[in-house]
Amino acid sequence: MPPATTPAHVAIIMDGNGRWAKQRGLPRLEGHRRGAKAVRATLTAAFEAGVKYLTLYAFSVENWKRPQDEVGGLMGLLNYFLKQELKTLQKNKIALRTIGRTDALPADVRKELAATIKATAHHKERTLVLALNYGSRTEIADAARAYAEAVASGKQKNDEASWDDFARHLYTAGIPDPDLVIRTSGETRISNFLLMQSAYAEFIFTPVLWPDFGKDELHACLAEYARRERRFGRTSEQVAGAKGEK
Numbered sequence: 001m002p003p004a005t006t007p008a009h010v011a012i013i014m015d016g017n018g019r020w021a022k023q024r025g026l027p028r029l030e031g032h033r034r035g036a037k038a039v040r041a042t043l044t045a046a047f048e049a050g051v052k053y054l055t056l057y058a059f060s061v062e063n064w065k066r067p068q069d070e071v072g073g074l075m076g077l078l079n080y081f082l083k084q085e086l087k088t089l090q091k092n093k094i095a096l097r098t099i100g101r102t103d104a105l106p107a108d109v110r111k112e113l114a115a116t117i118k119a120t121a122h123h124k125e126r127t128l129v130l131a132l133n134y135g136s137r138t139e140i141a142d143a144a145r146a147y148a149e150a151v152a153s154g155k156q157k158n159d160e161a162s163w164d165d166f167a168r169h170l171y172t173a174g175i176p177d178p179d180l181v182i183r184t185s186g187e188t189r190i191s192n193f194l195l196m197q198s199a200y201a202e203f204i205f206t207p208v209l210w211p212d213f214g215k216d217e218l219h220a221c222l223a224e225y226a227r228r229e230r231r232f233g234r235t236s237e238q239v240a241g242a243k244g245e246k
Helices: 017-023 028-048 061-065 068-091 107-120 136-152 163-167 215-227 236-245
Strands: 009-013 053-060 094-099 126-134 180-183 202-205
Touching: 017 028, 028 053, 028 068, 028 215, 053 061, 053 068, 061 068, 061 126, 068 094, 068 107, 094 107, 126 136, 136 163, 180 215, 202 215
Parallel strands: 009 053, 009 180, 053 126, 094 126, 180 202
Antiparallel strands: none
8 A cells, every 4th residue: 555645646747858868969859768768767666656647748739839850759759659668558557548639649649549548448556647739728628618518418507517517528537636746857837737637736846857757756756745735725733633533
């Protein structure tokens, strides 16, 4: 059993691949390749630590603006990663899910994603969520449209609206909100990532560039998370009292 202080859901904004490569005089794509290795190390460490959901911001809706050779390289890396990591997902009983407008991804990537999702769908203990062609504002717009359609069709009563009703139309429906959001590379913004879902998440901004992130860095973030007091609107005294009643 993981400690009670272990976050059930960790979400990571993987940043710094390009800077890592530039510092070493390497092509940006080499930074992305090394970043893929960091994904493998972090994935293993997170689930070994007792994390149940790991969400990785892999490709945003804004990333299409990057040079086409870089975008093509990223898609190729994603395809390669899925093929290489299927055995790892199966061995560790990890289900794969995606969030985002994945229908806009290249056909070969969509095919590989669909095959991996299907092959791992029976795993219930751990879930890897890849945010692909994802943007929180886009997600909210899509959810608002779906909610309006539900109201128009009579499936949803507008005068009984609640957050839970609306959240069922988000890409993340069925996935618990993140407890901890980590951003690497020293940047201190969340870049249109899980804006609604992270309303009560703890945030950690680490200066470590993503290719250098791994087990030790993740454990340091989990230790920092464990030191924090999560009140959800309550006072410290109320939190302490609730712990004492257990």
